[in-house]
Amino acid sequence: MAYFRSHVLVSVDPVCVQKGAYELIETLQDEIVKQGLVEEVQVLETSRIGDPETEGLDLMVYPEAVHYTKLTLDDVPFLVEEQFLKGRIAEQYIRETKKVVDEELSAPKTKEVRIVLKNIGEIDPLNIEDYIARDGYMALGKVLTEMTPEETIQEVLDSGLRGRGGAGFPTGLKWRFIRNAEAEQKYMICNADEGDPGAFANRRVLEGDPHSVVEGMIIGAYAAGASQGYIYCRAEYPIAVRTMKTAIEQARNFGLLGDNILGSGFSFDLEVRMGAGAFVCGEETALMASIEGLRGEPRPRPPFPAQKGLWEQPSNINNVETYSNVPQIILKGAEWFSSLGYKKSTGTKTFSMAGDVKNTGLIEVPFGITLQEIIYDVGGGIKEDKKFKAVQTGGPMGGCLPENLLDLHMDYEALAEAGSILGSGGLVVMDEDTCMVDIARFFMDFTQDESCGKCTPCRIGTRRILEILTRICEGKGKPDDIDTLRYLCDQINENSLCGLGKGAPNPVKSTLEHFLDEYEAHIYEKRCPAKVCKSLIRFEIIDGLCTGCTLCARNCPVDAISGERRQTHVIDPDICIKCGICEQLCPYDAIEIK
């Protein structure tokens, strides 16, 4: 493989792209060619570097780890000349030093252990040789030359690896089911539909370390006896789709996919299939229907995919993260893996932190870490040092957990007991300004919208719950609404066909359990304690604080604010649509929500 003396990392997150990251990359590449450095300097795309708020473009140079900021395209020729040709740091462009390199994925914190994320940001995902240089495909070689399929399954079983897509089923056991099924054709499927709002770990793995997924799938296929595989990736992830296609292509060229892999006699090939925007397609039976070219509707199980899956053949389906753990388990052994984690949940889990937490982004921690440690030690606490209110785990089928559960040790069982799920590892942190009834309504709006409509309890039930929650938020809640909600939650949970319907009540159930007082305030006092629900709040200008600067009046979209310059302004409550713009704008904090 080619060894580059220097690597230049340019962030291509949306903010940087807006600022012209791709133009920067182009200019850099042109300049590198011009100065004859093509063999020595490599330009790589990465996720966020540093603080997106700084003006101008920025980039990182490795191995020196120099962070240049506030660049314009005109600075590039000089920078390239100084840094790469003359080999000295162009001091004038270093206006700040930042330890954080990539905000979506920063350098590991003390409590982190990286297995799944270990290569991300470290290798060029579009170059298989980079992966190979870091032990890539060694596990596959080991399996094909030294281990029988049954030994491979046993190793994965012994490691305790459980599915990272939600349910936490032991992966080795699933593979054994497929191995023991009698059929000509068996399929290996990777669930890359990552639809849970707030979760983006799978995307980063697909985009940043695609070969770990490919290798995991080949090993799984060898163990289970499958000859064809599919990666079902949501269409909302175009970069992931492209990266995976390139990875497959390269693996094929290296003889790692296709007929007679590495001369072992074992054959397996892979294809990427794209979703088309339906959350329910993350459910395994719906996903398979979608690959077949049908509407993505779930069907009853049994029969399970291991018996009758894709085109009625035995099929194994695992999450992206599940597969990408496999090569490391084979290389380092089951004992190493099972020594990490907590109780029946071995290894690590990635979490995507979002919402009102200071450090949003991806982390990977051993199971058993507490929510407190995740939010405060790794996440840096709540933004603007506001008060923590709740954390939502597991996506739209998960629950909201309050402060007194922050000492909960994260594993599959503990979360289930607390009325939530681990799901795909999304964590949405919410501060004191969040209305929990509004949040419950919000999730219900999502599941109601995403319900495929095949079975009645889910289709009708989620709609009824949504109606009631909307009514409560509008100040029209009735005294028996809480009982009705509880009843509906149980009915939907018990009678729905698939996991979407079964899990849909969780956000409502958990908020009813932990934040009942907020429901009561809405229903009985017609009051929204967090001051979020529009029908229950009023915007008012405080006499002594308003300087009459007119800023609010000029920006109110419906001209609800009147007043002379330098005089206290007033809001007409009959016209005000409660958009909140004035409150955000007022430089003197003179506008209050009541």
Next chain:
Amino acid sequence: MATEVKEGQDIRKLVRTLVQNHGDEKAELIPILHEINRELGYISDEAIKELSKRMNLPSSHIYSVATFYRMLSTEPRGRHVIQFCESAPCHVTGGRLVWQKLQRELGLPKGETSQDNKWTLLTTSCLGLCGVGPVMVIDNDIYGNVTPEQVPGILKNYE
């Protein structure tokens, strides 16, 4: 976005080429629909009819698949399609205010296309970019950390 109205002939040719490239197995239906949607801006009746012939599938099946998936449309869309992320992480980091501003600025409710055919305003669920929420996508451009104040400026970039 390619949304010039294509003649029936062109549509039939497009469908034929796609079926040739992908093959006529049922599993190719969704990939083909993706491409038709991209080329025409939506999946027209004409395209469904031709596809039904070429793939030997009932029109009703194709229609039921096309209407199931959010990213496939059987209705014409505006020249520019805005997809606003309506998922919780974006919602709690200020997405609500941006969404209100966007609707007001365009004078459009969710799911509608403007009279002059310039805009279609859609919502999408999480795009996996929550670290930089609120997020919206206009055609193929992604905008992160959007504030209500930025909305008019962003919209101005589109003709």
